[in-house]
Amino acid sequence: MNEFEQLLSAVLEGRADAAQRQRLETMLQESPELRVAYVQQMRVHALLQFRAGVPVAVPADAPAAVPANVVEWPWRSWFGWATAAAAAVVVVAATATWLALRQPAVRAQVVEARDVAGVFQDGQQVQLQTLRLAGGSVGFRLDSGAMVRVTGPAEVEFVDAMRLRVRRGRVSADIGKEAKGFSIETAQARVVDYGTKFGVDVPDPSHTDVIVFQGEVRVFNKQAPVATLTTGEAVRVDKSRRLYRIVNVTSDGREEAWSTGGALAPNVVITAVRDNMEGDYPSLRNFYRIVPRGMREDARAYADFPHEWNGLDANGIPAWLRGADLVQTFNADQVNWFMELTVTVSRPCVLYVFADRRNPPPTWLRERFTDTGVNVGWEYIDPKNKIFAAKWPERGHTVFPFGVWKLEVHQPGEVKLGPPYFEQIRDPNEVRPNWMYGIAAKPLS
């Protein structure tokens, strides 16, 4: 390489010192030919960066004034206009936070301390810088309004009320509207929140898991966004910053108690659920959430929607179904006729499938499962209006009957399930009830 090429490479790779920059500047000023070469190189460099995803957007007041259908991002579309617009504000806010003088410590109130041997008490006011927890977990309410729960073993730096750095451990965050733009950094990623319940887990220095329970976050690799995750999606970012889908999240039903590394509770019946969808949808990031003994009144039905299971009458969910292990499935794929789910069970059990009664049952279900004749209610909850209290039919909520089908499984092992439809849907625009089925299991006594 000649001197110009070497200088340019050094600058683009971020390893040029002040003298090298100065030299490049002088060379460019003196030579029109080098300026042409420079512009050529920078154009392609910028286009390649741009193609990989640069967080660009217009500011927040744009969407109100612009009809949504006017705008289509011309490049690989990471985000819709509205989210991109919101992103602008968040990126700006994040930069401002970065530039602001650092506070010596972050003020917080302890909300709920568990198994931390009296180090923290509920209601206590604390000043946080670096928090190291050997075990147990502590919830904090920060001045920004963000609620964070740190589960040990963990080491977390509280940079300011809007920003945490997680070196190790699991952090669950519940971000109110006022703390939008809250971010969590790890060695592999920066996660910026948009008013969400989400979690970040750094079990060891090699990777970061990011899970969204409600709302939306963006995952950045340095400056460039590498993923937008919405409700029910999760990714693992490894050392070389590659992204992988996390297929299973296990939890005990509380939002902050979750694990990507297997069951938290003993004696679970359903230990894993996987599917065959990644081949058709390489960017699929939805997870199955396994909730041991999670079947109860108002149990959340899906990982990606807040809809619920409940009883169709005053008796509620049948007693023999209550306390079953529950799998929150997802609806990402509305027309996949080739869908196959594999459910792994650890012991002999009765496996239940809840299927929409508005459709004829899928053939695989009719042939291999038995219809119990019992229904559970599938209650539509508006994702934007998460008020869970109202009950159908008194308050006009939408509830549909889902039939309970069962299969006795006599050996630990795998059970395959098919698509939720009785026939192939050829027109993706066709509207028909095709909500995903639910899965539950109880040990065979």
Add this chain to the structure above:
Amino acid sequence: MMNDKNTSLRLFVERLTGAQSQLYAFIVSLMPGADDAADVLQETNKALWQKASEYDPARPFLPWAMQFARWQVKAYRKRISRDRLVFNDELVDQLAAAFEHSDSSERQLHALELCLQKLPPAQRALVAAKYERDEAVNDIAAREGKAANAVSALLYRIRAALAECVERSLTAEAR
């Protein structure tokens, strides 16, 4: 009246959207190697949006928008006094001229996509490592058992080849 306003707003948004990659390239060129080009682009978009009502659809958009980008780059230079990350004004003027005439983001990115497909697989993999996965040149070199210098040189040549290819296909398309 309302319609006129809507039309010019629509044009503004279309042109702003269509100019994103050029504005980004321009900003990156004025502050090469600085990590914050995306932030400066955000600020530029914000400033442009605030002046949307002053935009005259009869005027070419890009030169107008580039003025805003230059101001924002200057503002950025004031903010970070710690390092010489931004070129001096004279050079900025010289470079600006080269950027004023360029195709829309959409066309450029489309051409780039086709040109990337024409690269030999090993070169395409190198582009993916550097630009999609943001791997450091040193890491790529170590993995491939090459000198870092050789990888830098190859990246330079690939960018030059892509630039030529993009130019060629845009010219061909224009005919």
